[in-house]
Amino acid sequence: MIIKITNLSLGSHEFTFEESVENLGLEKPFYGKAKSSIVLNKLYDQLIVFVTSDFKVQFECDRCGVEYKSTLKSDYKMVYLMNEVPEETDSIYVSYLNRDADKIDLKNDIREFALLAIPMKHLCKEDCKGLCYKCGANLNFEQCKCSNAEIDPRWKPLINLKDKLNLN
Numbered sequence: 099m100i101i102k103i104t105n106l107s108l109g110s111h112e113f114t115f116e117e118s119v120e121n122l123g124l125e126k127p128f129y130g131k132a133k134s135s136i137v138l139n140k141l142y143d144q145l146i147v148f149v150t151s152d153f154k155v156q157f158e159c160d161r162c163g164v165e166y167k168s169t170l171k172s173d174y175k176m177v178y179l180m181n182e183v184p185e186e187t188d189s190i191y192v193s194y195l196n197r198d199a200d201k202i203d204l205k206n207d208i209r210e211f212a213l214l215a216i217p218m219k220h221l222c223k224e225d226c227k228g229l230c231y232k233c234g235a236n237l238n239f240e241q242c243k244c245s246n247a248e249i250d251p252r253w254k255p256l257i258n259l260k261d262k263l264n265l266n
C-alpha cells in the first residue's frame with residue numbers, strides 16, 4: 099500500500115491495491131482480501147488522497163447468533179501537507195510530510211478507518227426475528243409452540259375485552 103510520490107507528475111492519479119487483511123494488521127471480524135481504490139491528486143505543496151476500501155467481514159447476529167458474512171465499505175480523505183501552515187479543513191484528515199518524503203504508506207490509515215467502519219449492531223438481516231426467549235428456537239427458520247406467550251402489546255386491550263365478554 100505504498101505509493102511512490104517522487105516521480106509522480108502533478109495532477110490526478112489512480113491506484114488500486116489488493117491486500118490480505120492479515121497484512122493490514124486486521125483480525126476478526128475481517129477476513130480475506132481488502133480492495134482499495136485510491137485517487138491521489140498531487141499539487142505543489144500537498145497531496146490529496148481519497149481512499150475507498152472494501153472489506154469482507156463475518157459477524158455473529160446479535161439477535162439469533164447465526165454467523166453471517168457481509169461487506170464493509172470504508173472511505174476517507176487525507177491531505178498530506180508539505181507546507182508549514184495547514185489549510186482549514188473540514189471532515190478531512192491531515193498528515194504532515196517532510197519536503198523530501200519520497201513515498202506515502204496508506205496501510206495504517208486504511209486499518210484505522212476499517213476499524214471505525216465496524217457497525218455497532220450486527221444483524222444477519224434487518225428484520226431478523228431472533229431467538230425465542232423461552233425455548234431458544236431460531237424464529238427465522240421455525241415457529242415454536244411458545245409463540246402465544248408473546249402477546250403484541252397492541253392487542254392486549256382487545257384480549258382483556260374478550261376475557262370480560264367470556265365471563266358474561
Ligand SMILES: [Zn+2]
Nearest residue numbers: 159162222226
Ligand atoms: Zn439474526
Ligand SMILES: [Zn+2]
Nearest residue numbers: 230233242244
Ligand atoms: Zn419458543
